[in-house]
Amino acid sequence: MALIINELCVNCFACEPLCPNKAIYEAKPHFLINPDLCTECLGDHDAPQCAEICPIECAIEDEYGEVLNPPGSLTGIPLQALQALHEQSVLDKAAARS
Amino acid sequence: MNVLPDHIMKKVQDHPCYSEDAHHYFARMHVAVAPACNIQCNYCNRKYDCANESRPGVVSELLTPVQAVKKTLAVAANIPQMSVLGVAGPGDPLANPERTFDTFRMLSEQAPDIKLCVSTNGLSLPDCVDELAKHNIDHVTITINCVDPEVGEKIYPWIFWQNRRIKGREAAEILIERQQKGLEMLIERGILVKVNSVMIPGVNDQHLAEVSRVVKSKGAFLHNVMPLISEPEHGTFYGLTGQRGPTQDELNDLQDACSGDMNMMRHCRQCRADAVGLLGEDRGDEFTLDKIENMEIDYAAAMVVRAELRADVIAELESKRAAKAAKQNVVSLVSLSSAPALRPVKMAVATSGGGVINQHFGHAKEFLVYEASAQGVRFLSHRKADQYCAGDTSCGDGESVLGMTIKALEGCEVVLCSKIGFEPWGMLETAGIQPNGEHAMEPIEDAIAAVYAEMQAAGKLLVQPAHQLKSA
Known part of the structure; x- marks a missing residue:
């Protein structure tokens, strides 16, 4: 078992020093977790430290692809507003490409 | 204060x-x-x-x-x-x-x-x-x-x-x-x-x-x-x-x-x-x-230059502060009537520093806002003329820079600058803000006091402010 940092990571370094197994490392384009070292903090902490401090919703997943901090769980932003923001950014990116 | x-x-x-x-x-x-x-x-x-x-x-x-x-x-x-x-x-x-x-x-x-x-x-x-x-x-x-x-x-x-x-x-x-x-x-x-x-x-x-x-x-x-x-x-x-x-x-x-x-x-x-x-x-x-x-940095040499500059500037700032303090004891807007009926007026100033009105309206990236009242002139705030977000392709609302500047000056009745173009002059007047380029290179507080005194003489301080009348 091991957690995964996905492409939503903003490279803020917050998780890296907290990992009891030194499983988290800086990489491009974003931080990664060495699955051989990750224990999901079992035996060290009540909750996985990377997911406890990560400020970005959905950036940390478990091995089944379940996100530990689902949308709205950290910021309290209503899902509808998040959806609208996401759609706007997709439109902006499309407009920038054209 | x-x-x-x-x-x-x-x-x-x-x-x-x-x-x-x-x-x-x-x-x-x-x-x-x-x-x-x-x-x-x-x-x-x-x-x-x-x-x-x-x-x-x-x-x-x-x-x-x-x-x-x-x-x-x-x-x-x-x-x-x-x-x-x-x-x-x-x-x-x-x-x-x-x-x-x-x-x-x-x-x-x-x-x-x-x-x-x-x-x-x-x-x-x-x-x-x-x-x-x-x-x-x-x-x-x-x-x-x-x-x-x-x-x-x-x-x-x-x-x-x-x-x-x-x-x-x-x-x-x-x-x-x-x-x-x-x-x-x-x-x-x-x-x-x-x-x-x-x-x-x-x-x-x-x-x-x-x-x-x-x-x-x-x-x-x-x-x-x-x-x-x-x-x-x-x-x-x-x-x-x-x-x-x-x-x-x-x-x-x-x-x-x-x-x-x-x-x-x-x-x-x-x-x-x-x-x-x-x-x-x-x-x-x-x-x-x-x-x-790729920059070559000789920090020891830079420190010498920096120390000289710092000493000069601090001397200048201190003499300015002393001059200002001396003046404040003499001029407390004595020329103005202290009648309590006078309403305060906010004025914006375009300046690139030095305590004087020395910037062209169109070059100002920000304005200093002062309030003149019977008690004197005091600094209130600065206002950005160009918005903190300049990424107008993705997040602007198409408003002109001039329009945004005028919006930023909301509540001000006068804007003092060294010079101003024809078009912004007209737009400011329409918005109820009086442009004024007559006090170029004058100390800010003196100029504002002078304009306030003119407004008083013209009877403008006893009535509703101009910007509230404009929509009538």
């Missing part, structure tokens, strides 16, 4: 953030070495990288401590006015203690003529006070938005504390306790403390006078109340839930209410976390990593 005691003035006289005078002569820079944060604020979006925005918490290039030191030396050698280096994010500097203190340690050794400053949310502050006291740090800024957890839980959705994410009232209780403890510890060690607060209408606006009272009673030397920035496109909780920022009048009123209690800071520009240069300007593009890589 709003004058710092001498021993504090000595410490901050070459800090551009602390006086409307000094910021035209001294520059500051922020280095973005501290990306991690240990709390979430509802006015912050942790996706911090945007090249087009200028606001706290935003950077384009994250630096390692070694890179930050190199950049600082490069800027200090090329911009000898650079007097202060700050670590202000994009996260919390004290949530990145190793990166922040490595930077400070190297700079204390290699550039002892640069003052260091740091700002923090306060959560880790008590653990860091002893380390802070070791460096060339005159003052620390703590952002304190509340002293009451009931208010705090509406501002902070969570904190990370002792290996757990804590939400709700408990999070606010812990944060407030740590902030106050950190403030007290810094004061005990003789380090100056400035307190920043973000004014959030309906959330903490009624509460900030109490915050001001508490932090002053504990020894903070300055309280800087800043307006909430909450554009929806920034993706913050407040931005996306329709929480508005304060109007200029609401901000000024609150600053007035608090200034009875302590020295307020009215010219904060809410800079980016990687800003470089004089306040209100950003020369960060000249000092990107690839550019500083």
